Amino acid sequence: xxxxxxxxxxxxxxxxxxxxxxxxxxxxxxxxxxxxxxxxxxxxxxxxxxxxxxxxxxxxxxxxxxxxxxxxxxxxxxxxxxxxxxxxxxxxxxxxxxxxxxxxxxxxxxxxxxxxxxxxxxxxxxxxxxxxxxxxxxxxxxxxxxxxxxxxxxxxxxxxxxxxxxxxxxxxxxxxxxxxxxxxxxxxxxxxxxxxxxxxxxxxxxxxxxxxxxxxxxxxxxxxxxxxxxxxxxxxxxxxxxxxxx
Amino acid sequence: xxxxxxxxxxxxxxxxxxxxxxxxxxxxxxxxxxxxxxxxxxxxxxxxxxxxxxxxxxxxxxxxxxxxxxxxxxxxxxxxxxxxxxxxxxxxxxxxxxxxxxxxxxxxxxxxxxxxxxxxxxxxxxxxxxxxxxxxxxxxxxxxxxxxxxxxxxxxxxxxxxxxxxxxxxxxxxxxxxxxxxxxxxxxxxxxxxxxxxxxxxxxxxxxxxxxxxxxxxxxxxxxxxxxxxxxxxxxxxxxxxxxxx
Numbered sequence: 001x002x003x004x005x006x007x008x009x010x011x012x013x014x015x016x017x018x019x020x021x022x023x024x025x026x027x028x029x030x031x032x033x034x035x036x037x038x039x040x041x042x043x044x045x046x047x048x049x050x051x052x053x054x055x056x057x058x059x060x061x062x063x064x065x066x067x068x069x070x071x072x073x074x075x076x077x078x079x080x081x082x083x084x085x086x087x088x089x090x091x092x093x094x095x096x097x098x099x100x101x102x103x104x105x106x107x108x109x110x111x112x113x114x115x116x117x118x119x120x121x122x123x124x125x126x127x128x129x130x131x132x133x134x135x136x137x138x139x140x141x142x143x144x145x146x147x148x149x150x151x152x153x154x155x156x157x158x159x160x161x162x163x164x165x166x167x168x169x170x171x172x173x174x175x176x177x178x179x180x181x182x183x184x185x186x187x188x189x190x191x192x193x194x195x196x197x198x199x200x201x202x203x204x205x206x207x208x209x210x211x212x213x214x215x216x217x218x219x220x221x222x223x224x225x226x227x228x229x230x231x232x233x234x235x236x237x238x239x240x241x242x243x244x245x246x
Numbered sequence: 247x248x249x250x251x252x253x254x255x256x257x258x259x260x261x262x263x264x265x266x267x268x269x270x271x272x273x274x275x276x277x278x279x280x281x282x283x284x285x286x287x288x289x290x291x292x293x294x295x296x297x298x299x300x301x302x303x304x305x306x307x308x309x310x311x312x313x314x315x316x317x318x319x320x321x322x323x324x325x326x327x328x329x330x331x332x333x334x335x336x337x338x339x340x341x342x343x344x345x346x347x348x349x350x351x352x353x354x355x356x357x358x359x360x361x362x363x364x365x366x367x368x369x370x371x372x373x374x375x376x377x378x379x380x381x382x383x384x385x386x387x388x389x390x391x392x393x394x395x396x397x398x399x400x401x402x403x404x405x406x407x408x409x410x411x412x413x414x415x416x417x418x419x420x421x422x423x424x425x426x427x428x429x430x431x432x433x434x435x436x437x438x439x440x441x442x443x444x445x446x447x448x449x450x451x452x453x454x455x456x457x458x459x460x461x462x463x464x465x466x467x468x469x470x471x472x473x474x475x476x477x478x479x480x481x482x483x484x485x486x487x488x489x490x491x492x
Contacts, residue, residue, distance in 0.1 A: 011368045056369055080365070088368045119326070122257045122334045123302055123373065123486075240369075 135209030381455030
């Protein structure tokens with residue numbers, strides 16, 4: 001049995017998220033269909049984690065196991081020619097038989113892009129959240145510092161999400177802005193993320209940026225463990241899974 | 247009679263070009279429909295020039311004349327709320343009654359984006375031409391210098407195009423590349439462009455970059471006035487109308 005590790009870029013715009021469904025276009029569905037075309041076997045392709053509808057990935061990581069004579073090079077070029085243009089395989093590497101893209105993930109990095117100016121964009125509108133109100137980046141950066149460390153992130157988890165515990169360790173969280181331009185990037189690295197965690201954090205950081213709440217309030221919300229204290233979830237199209245480390 | 251000057255950004259991906267047609271989505275069609283919704287008058291919106299299907303614009307310029315009490319501010323906000331998300335009005339200004347977006351245009355600048363690496367991109371694939379073969383940028387830059395000045399550009403005009411003459415003056419043409427990255431940009435400014443001229447130039451510059459022809463051959467092709475000497479037309483989705491000066 002061979003085990004293959006894939007690094008995958010996708011444009012989430014026209015997908016109903018990673019996870020295969022009875023109907024609707026999914027990244028997992030497209031990948032499993034392409035693997036089937038190459039192997040004539042129904043093989044599960046398992047990612048580091050699901051991404052929701054509309055969320056993009058620059059470096060999603062997945063694995064699949066199968067008995068095959070096909071090599072990593074065969075899958076790399078074969079999958080890229082079979083997959084639709086909104087999915088690109090960046091690498092296909094051999095992995096230990098025990099390698100598991102979800103269980104073995106040590107850290108993940110996400111970026112969230114915001115276009116902060118009066119006018120929305122036509123070009124690239126599917127890759128950033130447009131916010132008209134001028135955001136105060138200094139306050140957002142100050143608030144983001146409260147994310148770093150090991151915390152219970154219940155306040156930023158969607159209610160009703162099934163999980164064993166909600167304690168995660170964030171190793172880095174920062175806001176980057178163009179010196180004069182309208183683009184903001186929020187980057188966060190952690191050993192794991194709860195459902196909607198990044199988008200709920202971004203929604204609440206934007207409330208800080210709009211001076212609706214203070215950076216101190218942000219820390220209080222985190223400590224409240226109460227989802228109803230945090231702001232509304234940011235839309236999916238600004239979110240990118242950048243990389244997964246093992 | 248008032249005359250309004252618009253600066254317009256659009257994502258050409260889902261349009262059949264600028265010019266209104268009996269069927270199919272066009273930028274002119276969307277703009278005229280929005281102007282009709284605001285004025286209840288059938289009013290022609292005239293651009294600096296047509297863009298073809300799939301071509302984008304960051305600063306297309308257009309005008310429309312009408313008898314109305316509505317102000318530039320009314321049209322700026324009204325059109326932006328009525329138009330689809332792939333068209334954004336950047337400004338609406340009052341213009342002299344005689345102002346004409348096409349006849350009065352002095353210069354236009356286009357950019358053409360190329361992604362030069364083995365792998366295509368999923369993110370942003372609708373905004374750049376992916377070319378696998380390594381392009382030799384120095385040769386392309388050298389060839390591009392032959393474009394500057396006043397020349398008959400027949401060799402880069404699509405055959406069968408109706409026009410009075412094919413002499414144009416190019417004031418600037420250059421290739422820009424990331425220092426280490428895979429992105430190339432070709433930028434060209436001229437007092438006018440023939441049909442498919444930028445895309446035919448780019449196709450031929452890419453032949454230079456692939457060392458299929460030399461920079462000297464490029465100048466010879468320009469002088470031949472013969473479309474059949476130039477390379478195939480580059481695809482539309484890498485092309486952006488950046489700005490129009492008056």
